[in-house]
Amino acid sequence: MSAKIKKYAGERIKTADLRAGKVPVVRWRPKVRYAWSTGIAMSRFLKELKNGKIIARKCHKCNRIVVPPRMYCEMCFRPTDEWVYVKDSGIINTYSISYLAADATRTDKPTVVAVIEIDGASKGIGIVHIIGEAKPKDVTFGMKVKAVWKPPKERTGAITDIKYFKPVEV
Amino acid sequence: MLREVAVVGLGCTGCRPTTPGLSYKEIMFEAATRAFEDAGVDPRCDIDNFITCAEDYWEGFSIFDEFVPDQLGAVLRQLFTVTADGLFGLATAYMLIRTGEFDTVAVEAHSKASDILTFADIVAFALDPIFNRPLGGHPFYIAGLEMNRYLHETGASREACAHVVAKNRKNALSNAYAAHGANITVEDVLESEQLFYPLSRLDISPLADGCMVLVLASDKVAGKLTDTPIWVRGVGWNSDTPWLETRDWGRSVDTELAAKMAYKVAGIRNPQKEIDLAEIDDRFSYKELQNLEALQLCRRGEAGKLTEEGATERDGSIPINPSGGLLGVGYTLEASGLQKALEIVLQLRGEAGKRQVPDAETGLAQVWRGIPTASGAVAILSNRSRGAT
Structure with a gap:
């Protein structure tokens, strides 16, 4: 409302009206499918995951080692220079405990999602993954974690070839 | 006084029917570099x-904007997306520079059409969900509807449309960045299978992957960056109603109005005399004819x-689509208009190689946003600045 308009014309639609089908709707399910070319950088990254390894790219100008890898350095705007294997361990930069599933339903078993700074990559650079084998209340900043891989035969060349990262006993 | 704007740099990947070895990010980096x-x-x-000019459904991402900065050198810099053809992006860049607040603006558009598995379904998804989608069918029947009415009203022949295809596919043979150059005849086009009467298979421009980037600059810095600035003399754009039910099917009214706007900005009174060459929308063969008329490059009908007489050939009186157009270069989704502007810039610089149109001073680029839209944009470019003429 505003100083000029005190009341809007019309009738308020009630939830009951919607449920009773009094408000017409049209439904449509689009058929949208894609097959993204993963390109040079992501193809190699996915292939290495299948081998149980994490690979990064290094820029010789800023000397950053970035993972997931890309063929260009976004800070220097030039091609990156070499492939570098990094470790499958790291430390937790930040985390969240998610009590909702992707469809927004509540779950009894919360998921801990974390940004993990990967050992061997430059500081502040890492990958997003799930934390497992840990009680959510025990997860902390700087916690050391290590990848738990699927058995080689089950790997498909996907980020989920790593099942989750688990805390490392120090 | 408002600043003048010039194109001072261009980059293109080359258009290819498919690019399985590179990601969309990697082709963008290539063109931008x-x-x-x-x-x-x-x-x-x-x-x-x-x-960046991109449409989420072509990309397969919601909010595709977020995936753009890295490969353009735009991380932690000023960036936004125009959800339209690249020529709308060029018009936006022109306006930004004319405000006096920006001296250099980069415009990017690309196609990774080969990543789309359900192209026709995505086009159909753009139709009205209540009145049109339930009727089913491949949405390109809309081009058949328009072509039929256009031919009916103007008396243009089916053969003239086939001439457009033969000419543009042939022109593309002299263009290293074209994906679909071919030596085909008018008969080949007429004999290709009917798909959406009166439209046949070869009347439809094939899809292509590719990326185009243009760098625009104000007159303040253009001279420092290049010896061959190509001045943007005018831009225009327009949209007709989305109602298929009430459109003027015989003409492209939005193109007529976009052109009027661009001509007014550019101070062009007699387009036939003042435009030396043009890259115009030929998504479907008949569109080139319809657009020629809408742009006032010839009289209606x-x-x-003119096409059958050869006037629109590269060595004709008004060369149209010397690059090969969308029929020959390939339809690169939102990059289509930028490809046309890029070709005009190359021509006006005198860098078009084997396909160079001699002595061209002023060129026009025009694009349509494709089925089912009735939206389009026009840009007028010249190697002579406003002050020089």
């Missing part, structure tokens, strides 16, 4: 604003005859 090299600028400090 070439454009910044051509303009002699470092995007990390010399570009005041970046514009004359385009077919």
